[in-house]
Amino acid sequence: MRYANITGWGKCLPPAILSNDDLATLLDTNDEWITTRTGMKERRISHVPVSSLATVAAARALACAGKQATDVELIIFGSTTFDEMCPNAASNVQKQLGAANAACMDVNTACTSGMYALTVATAMIKSGVVNNAIVIGAEVISTVMDWSNRNVAVLFGDGAGAFYLQADAQECGVIAESLGCYGESREILAVNGWGLKEAKNAVINNQLHWAFEGQEIFKKAVSGMDQACQKVLAKSEINADQIDLVVPHQANLRIIDTLAKRLKLPRDKVFINIQRYGNMSAATAPVALVEAIEEGRVKPNSLVLMPAFGGGLTWSAHLLRWGERTHSLGESDVELAPCNKTALELIRPN
Numbered sequence: 001m002r003y004a005n006i007t008g009w010g011k012c013l014p015p016a017i018l019s020n021d022d023l024a025t026l027l028d029t030n031d032e033w034i035t036t037r038t039g040m041k042e043r044r045i046s047h048v049p050v051s052s053l054a055t056v057a058a059a060r061a062l063a064c065a066g067k068q069a070t071d072v073e074l075i076i077f078g079s080t081t082f083d084e085m086c087p088n089a090a091s092n093v094q095k096q097l098g099a100a101n102a103a104c105m106d107v108n109t110a111c112t113s114g115m116y117a118l119t120v121a122t123a124m125i126k127s128g129v130v131n132n133a134i135v136i137g138a139e140v141i142s143t144v145m146d147w148s149n150r151n152v153a154v155l156f157g158d159g160a161g162a163f164y165l166q167a168d169a170q171e172c173g174v175i176a177e178s179l180g181c182y183g184e185s186r187e188i189l190a191v192n193g194w195g196l197k198e199a200k201n202a203v204i205n206n207q208l209h210w211a212f213e214g215q216e217i218f219k220k221a222v223s224g225m226d227q228a229c230q231k232v233l234a235k236s237e238i239n240a241d242q243i244d245l246v247v248p249h250q251a252n253l254r255i256i257d258t259l260a261k262r263l264k265l266p267r268d269k270v271f272i273n274i275q276r277y278g279n280m281s282a283a284t285a286p287v288a289l290v291e292a293i294e295e296g297r298v299k300p301n302s303l304v305l306m307p308a309f310g311g312g313l314t315w316s317a318h319l320l321r322w323g324e325r326t327h328s329l330g331e332s333d334v335e336l337a338p339c340n341k342t343a344l345e346l347i348r349p350n
């Protein structure tokens with residue numbers, strides 16, 4: 001039996017920080033409301049396209065695994081905010097990394113994109129199509145944000161996380177997952193005006209309109225992630241109390257707490273970084289796992305449960321058996337271009 005061990009991990013957070021107080025200068029909101037209703041304190045705003053964040057995160061994951069770019073056989077890029085639809089975004093990462101031997105594909109399932117990408121890469125390694133892969137979850141959601149709508153503008157941020165996966169004979173990496181979608185509710189979380197169906201120049205003409213039924217999304221997020229977790233646990237014959245760490249999608253602290261309660265798992269088994277980044281959509285779960293490893297929360301052979309949720313409305317849960325290594329084998333010298341603007345300057349129209 002072949003498994004897909006995660007042997008490299010990396011993240012890239014753009015440096016410009018948008019605080020709750022910054023948002024209060026633009027919108028009728030305040031730090032107290034955002035903190036108590038969501039758990040968020042600040043988020044990042046990117047000064048570069050999503051492929052640049054993804055390339056830096058991928059280069060860090062490669063260095064962490066002690067691999068060269070030319071070793072890579074597959075790049076899967078999970079996102080909703082691709083710089084362009086054709087050519088795909090994974091090919092841009094291939095070019096920037098110099099990973100000339102890699103096949104390249106994009107995956108879009110909104111906030112769960114990084115986790116769905118992890119499933120695709122794991123399956124392709126397990127089935128022998130490739131021996132290794134880079135998986136990326138990256139998002140520059142600030143480019144499609146309606147900065148006049150307080151219902152959504154306070155909730156999101158930009159970032160990227162990446163993993164290097166390689167074939168392994170030991171049981172490790174993703175050992176079970178459950179994926180699904182509440183397609184009948186797809187309209188309750190949508191960016192209207194974006195895509196070929198709508199006016200071609202909606203982005204340019206500032207005609208994007210977010211449909212966002214927060215309370216309905218909240219309920220579906222909890223039920224989707226709960227059922228995905230239950231299915232994964234049943235499939236792998238593991239009890240919730242055997243889980244060492246839950247690394248969930250970070251859309252709202254109250255969603256995370258409700259889910260943990262349903263799973264009967266204490267808060268100290270749940271990794272939380274929502275206060276630093278808000279919801280980075282496809283990048284959220286990957287960055288959270290990278291930070292959980294960096295902070296020593298993931299130990300050799302840990303069982304890690306990763307529930308996620310996003311537009312679609314897609315939901316998922318992945319059960320990971322971590323391998324032996326939790327330290328990096330190397331560091332990358334690939335860096336983002338410097339940023340000379342504040343987050344508020346970056347989101348203000350020219």
Ligand SMILES: CC(C)(COP(=O)(O)OP(=O)(O)OC[C@H]1O[C@@H](n2cnc3c(N)ncnc32)[C@H](O)[C@@H]1OP(=O)(O)O)[C@@H](O)C(=O)NCCC(=O)NCCS
Nearest residue numbers: 029030033037111150151154214215217218251252309310
């Ligand atoms: C969006 C969300 C934080 C809103 O929290 P909530 O407790 O449901 O808040 P409500 O929508 O009921 O709004 C409560 C009040 O706060 C107000 N409010 C909404 N956004 C606000 C903001 N940014 N600042 C201040 N007040 C705000 C509302 O207008 C409402 O006022 P009213 O009572 O006078 O009508 C919450 O529903 C949520 O997290 N939903 C899921 C979102 C999600 O997960 N999205 C991503 C999926 S990947």
